[in-house]
Amino acid sequence: MSTFNPMAEPYKIKMVEPVKITTREFRQNAAKEAGYNTFLLRSEDVYIDLLTDSGTNAMSENQWAGIMLGDEAYAGSKNYYHLEDAMKECYGYKHLVPTHQGRGAEQLVSKALISPGQWVPGNMYFTTTREHQELAGGQFVDVIVDAAHDPLDESPFKGNVDLNKFEKVIKEQGAKNIAYITIGVTVNLAGGQPVSMQNIREVSELAHKNGIKVILDATRAMENAYFIKVREKGYAAKSIKEICHEMCGYTDGATCSGKKDFHTNIGGFAACNDDDFATHMRSNVVVYEGLQTYGGMAGRDMEAMARGMLEACDDVCMRHRVAQSEYLWNLLDKAGIPLVRPCGGHGVFIDARAFYPQIPQEQYTAQKLANDIYEYCGVRSMERGIVSAGRDKVTGHEHKPKLETIRLTIPRRVYTQSHFDVVAEGIIELYKDRDKMKGLKMVYEPKALRFFQARFEKL
Ligand code: F0G
Numbered sequence: 001m002s003t004f005n006p007m008a009e010p011y012k013i014k015m016v017e018p019v020k021i022t023t024r025e026f027r028q029n030a031a032k033e034a035g036y037n038t039f040l041l042r043s044e045d046v047y048i049d050l051l052t053d054s055g056t057n058a059m060s061e062n063q064w065a066g067i068m069l070g071d072e073a074y075a076g077s078k079n080y081y082h083l084e085d086a087m088k089e090c091y092g093y094k095h096l097v098p099t100h101q102g103r104g105a106e107q108l109v110s111k112a113l114i115s116p117g118q119w120v121p122g123n124m125y126f127t128t129t130r131e132h133q134e135l136a137g138g139q140f141v142d143v144i145v146d147a148a149h150d151p152l153d154e155s156p157f158k159g160n161v162d163l164n165k166f167e168k169v170i171k172e173q174g175a176k177n178i179a180y181i182t183i184g185v186t187v188n189l190a191g192g193q194p195v196s197m198q199n200i201r202e203v204s205e206l207a208h209k210n211g212i213k214v215i216l217d218a219t220r221a222m223e224n225a226y227f228i229k230v231r232e233k234g235y236a237a238k239s240i241k242e243i244c245h246e247m248c249g250y251t252d253g254a255t256c257s258g259k260k261d262f263h264t265n266i267g268g269f270a271a272c273n274d275d276d277f278a279t280h281m282r283s284n285v286v287v288y289e290g291l292q293t294y295g296g297m298a299g300r301d302m303e304a305m306a307r308g309m310l311e312a313c314d315d316v317c318m319r320h321r322v323a324q325s326e327y328l329w330n331l332l333d334k335a336g337i338p339l340v341r342p343c344g345g346h347g348v349f350i351d352a353r354a355f356y357p358q359i360p361q362e363q364y365t366a367q368k369l370a371n372d373i374y375e376y377c378g379v380r381s382m383e384r385g386i387v388s389a390g391r392d393k394v395t396g397h398e399h400k401p402k403l404e405t406i407r408l409t410i411p412r413r414v415y416t417q418s419h420f421d422v423v424a425e426g427i428i429e430l431y432k433d434r435d436k437m438k439g440l441k442m443v444y445e446p447k448a449l450r451f452f453q454a455r456f457e458k459l
Helices: 024-033 061-067 078-090 102-113 127-135 163-173 197-209 218-231 240-249 275-288 299-312 315-334 365-377 417-432
Strands: 095-099 119-122 139-142 180-184 213-217 253-257 268-272 347-351 382-384 405-409 440-444 455-458
Touching (some): 024 365, 061 299, 078 095, 095 102, 102 127, 102 213, 102 268, 102 275, 119 127, 119 163, 163 197, 197 213, 197 240, 213 218, 218 240, 218 315, 268 275, 299 315, 315 347, 365 405, 365 440
Parallel strands (some): 180 213, 213 253
Antiparallel strands (some): 095 268, 253 268, 347 405, 382 405, 440 455
């Protein structure tokens, strides 16, 4: 890698999308209409959209050119074969099962591997992943290291699986009652924190010794590979592709949302090595997604994803991506805003409990913070706390996660340094007014994945 300033964009702008600049009064009305849920805002009322890095990225000219080469045959599209080749080149699994997005793959894997009553350990839950595991009759159990739940802990690999916790689950429940273990790389809800290669290797050894499969949530695997490259001894000279291959090599299969690392607006896949596992997923993909050679995607989308995959594992591209998160993180940190430390890959997470200590978690601290940031500066973020965590399927009680955060997620190649300056200015202004703020009450609660559609009123 060169010593070039990592914030300097390794691309230039060819097309622009105008955004609306609004007044605070306008945004207060829009927030009220949206039930104080940033998911329910209209995108055109948002100035800088940091809701998610999912499907919101800027594709390259090469990807857009690929869109014109869509082979929209129902069966055997040539774009499927390009995607299969790219997946093998970047990750190395034997079988590819395309899906419309990540959760489609999660459904296939959960249905193939979980028998009702089985446990599914994982390094912190992800919303859709856990939902599909539970729908298949499984019970998720968190085996992430304790450090992940502490926003102030500075460990470089806070996404790691705690081997003792995993071993305890095996001992207590019995290996045959464990469907598989999921390793998320990076760990979204922990703040985009990476998992080390050593940890993946050790988890794999322990799991396989007990006949337990390892499934990688490879949604941001290339970002994780970048962190391994810069933080773990022995990987500095390896390419992101080589690191991805090694990570995947310790696992039996993967689910992946194509909407992140690959810059595409839609897409995903499941992958594995075992022939029977692949056959099971292929028999379900035709029921729930589409034929096994398109899985819910148009041919053109598979082409864009194949090209995006090959582009994204470029070291310079990934270094710039992480540098943007770090830039915003540093601006906020310097101003004393309480953040999840260290900075993760796909965004900056604010510790809402420390930002608003006067608002208890039962009054949706982070939900209120996400709303206030929108009202103050037109920036949309996402709650990642008690609302996202939902309810225990058995007891009906709310899960109360230790981390009560909002996520300022950085779409890839979309915003510039001055956009991040505006985000920081707005949040710093809000921080000065923090003592005035009160919480929310929930007035509408959907049954599944409630954070998407829940509505609130101000207390
Ligand atoms: N796994 C992880 C780690 C994710 O972050 C996501 C999506 C999925 C699986 C599901 O993929 O959306 O394509 O169905 N995360 C988005 C986010 C929604 O905003 O973090 P999907």
